[in-house]
Amino acid sequence: MQIPDEMLKRAEYISSLIKRSDEVLIVTHIDADGITSGSIARITLDRLGIENEVVFVKQLSDSEIEKIADENKFTWFTDLGSGQINSIIDKKIDFVITDHHLPVMDNKRQLNPHSFGFDGSYELSGATTTYILSRYLGNRLFAMNVDLIPLSIVGAVGDLQDSREGRLLGLNRIVIDEGIKRKVLAVHKDLRFFGKQTRPVVKMLEYTFDPYLPGISGNEAGAINFLDSLGIEVSEWKKWIDLSEEERKRAVNEIVKLCISAGIPFKSIKRIVGETYILSHEEEGTELRDAMEFSTLLNATARYGYEDVGLKVCLGDRDGAFKRARTLLQNHRRNLSEGIRLVDEIGIVELENIQYFDAKDMILDTIVGIVAGMCFSKANLNKPIIALARNDEGIKVSARATQRLVDRGVNLAKAIKLVSEKIGGKGGGHSIAAGALIPESEVDRFLKELDRVIGQQLARA
Numbered sequence: 292m293q294i295p296d297e298m299l300k301r302a303e304y305i306s307s308l309i310k311r312s313d314e315v316l317i318v319t320h321i322d323a324d325g326i327t328s329g330s331i332a333r334i335t336l337d338r339l340g341i342e343n344e345v346v347f348v349k350q351l352s353d354s355e356i357e358k359i360a361d362e363n364k365f366t367w368f369t370d371l372g373s374g375q376i377n378s379i380i381d382k383k384i385d386f387v388i389t390d391h392h393l394p395v396m397d398n399k400r401q402l403n404p405h406s407f408g409f410d411g412s413y414e415l416s417g418a419t420t421t422y423i424l425s426r427y428l429g430n431r432l433f434a435m436n437v438d439l440i441p442l443s444i445v446g447a448v449g450d451l452q453d454s455r456e457g458r459l460l461g462l463n464r465i466v467i468d469e470g471i472k473r474k475v476l477a478v479h480k481d482l483r484f485f486g487k488q489t490r491p492v493v494k495m496l497e498y499t500f501d502p503y504l505p506g507i508s509g510n511e512a513g514a515i516n517f518l519d520s521l522g523i524e525v526s527e528w529k530k531w532i533d534l535s536e537e538e539r540k541r542a543v544n545e546i547v548k549l550c551i552s553a554g555i556p557f558k559s560i561k562r563i564v565g566e567t568y569i570l571s572h573e574e575e576g577t578e579l580r581d582a583m584e585f586s587t588l589l590n591a592t593a594r595y596g597y598e599d600v601g602l603k604v605c606l607g608d609r610d611g612a613f614k615r616a617r618t619l620l621q622n623h624r625r626n627l628s629e630g631i632r633l634v635d636e637i638g639i640v641e642l643e644n645i646q647y648f649d650a651k652d653m654i655l656d657t658i659v660g661i662v663a664g665m666c667f668s669k670a671n672l673n674k675p676i677i678a679l680a681r682n683d684e685g686i687k688v689s690a691r692a693t694q695r696l697v698d699r700g701v702n703l704a705k706a707i708k709l710v711s712e713k714i715g716g717k718g719g720g721h722s723i724a725a726g727a728l729i730p731e732s733e734v735d736r737f738l739k740e741l742d743r744v745i746g747q748q749l750a751r752a
């Protein structure tokens with residue numbers, strides 16, 4: 292595979308616009324892919340001697356776009372912008388975009404995999420798109436910025452782009468291959484659970500919900516029994532990376548057997564083992580060594596309003612900011628397991644074509660989508676799952692589908708955008724994961740209408 296010439300030409304044009312500016316405002320998204328995208332942009336501009344500043348937004352709403360327009364600066368949108376390019380142009384912002392969300396139109400100032408025949412939900416992320424531009428902006432002195440590849444892979448993994456087949460696909464592979472060649476990245480075949488580097492094995496198993504391991508997920512005693520039965524010593528400090536190769540093999544075999552007997556679809560079982568992306572220059576046993584855990588660490592900062600902490604870690608702080616991020620990670624993990632417990636309690640309501648839960652103000656709107664995705668393993672796999680949460684501006688909607696549903700015709704970004712706009716809200720995202728902000732009074736209509744539209748998508752395919 293190769294990056295298409297048209298795309299490289301586009302990158303060349305966009306980099307010429309950036310090089311011409313003497314000050315750049317970087318606007319990015321508050322998740323792992325957004326933080327890594329913003330850091331890549333920032334480091335790239337620093338190296339060019341271009342003054343810059345990174346600001347984070349939860350959503351690129353009209354009011355945010357107005358605020359940005361008021362700054363009157365050349366603006367580089369990373370990991371967002373493609374869904375709002377009309378408003379950006381309307382507000383006369385001097386801009387460029389490196390994004391992977393479904394674009395509302397093509398534009399010379401926008402680098403987006405969708406414009407070149409690639410699916411931005413898994414073939415290139417915000418950070419890997421931004422890296423492609425960064426490479427163009429690089430020079431020999433900084434080895435064409437290839438040292439930023441690991442950060443970009445953290446972004447792609449943070450958006451779960453490897454979850455489709457257990458490895459990154461599409462244009463992401465070009466970035467990986469270069470990373471391996473330049474020895475900044477290593478790829479291993481291993482279990483794809485969160486926490487291999489940092490959680491005690493018991494906790495790693497207990498906190499795994501994708502797939503849902505019967506008797507083990509969310510069940511500490513079950514996880515201990517499972518390891519005991521394999522003759523693997525359970526201790527408070529022993530992590531997955533501390534087990535012998537033989538022990539790891541034994542555990543993987545048993546996990547696979549357990550999943551088969553639980554009737555988990557073969558496709559999901561296949562994804563249990565896959566590629567793990569190792570950041571060769573980071574210390575072993577830390578969250579930063581493994582792209583999956585690095586991305587979780589970043590989510591744990593930005594989704595709680597501490598994006599500056601995540602940004603500092605990406606920019607190289609291994610001291611104060613890193614320690615703070617680790618504390619935030621503990622908190623994030625607690626919130627995710629409490630979120631899952633809450634959904635168990637309130638239950639998931641099934642409509643004809645969708646299922647939903649209403650977390651009210653009991654789950655933070657910025658993590659309710661993560662919880663929805665994690666709940667999938669115990670919900671109906673044949674219907675998209677919709678999560679509702681309250682925030683200051685209205686009702687935050689997070690929607691997640693499975694790959695199988697997408698293959699059968701579901702496109703959450705299109706459905707959510709259509710339905711939310713019809714009832715005075717706003718939304719977008721990807722075919723497999725999307726979100727919206729809607730007025731509180733319209734929730735029932737929204738669900739009913741969404742149920743209908745998803746039904747149509749399934750019927751049409």
Ligand code: C5P
Nearest residue numbers: 322324450451452454455664691723724
């Ligand atoms: O805003 P952004 O593009 O970063 O978010 C992408 C979202 O899609 C993430 O929440 C990610 O976890 C979700 N996703 C998913 N399943 C996939 C791919 C992405 O839930 N297979």
Ligand code: C5P
Nearest residue numbers: 449450485498499500586587590661664
């Ligand atoms: O919002 P999105 O769907 O991208 O969420 C992906 C995130 O889910 C990961 O970065 C991580 O924070 C979290 N996660 C986790 N443990 C799991 C599954 C997901 O911490 N077992």
Ligand code: C5P
Nearest residue numbers: 660689690718719720724725726727728
């Ligand atoms: O917030 P959540 O993780 O559910 O977001 C899923 C996807 O939907 C992300 O790609 C996000 O950028 C997108 N989204 C959006 N508009 C919103 C909320 C989320 O485009 N109002």
Ligand code: ZN
Nearest residue numbers: 324370417450
């Ligand atoms: Zn993204």
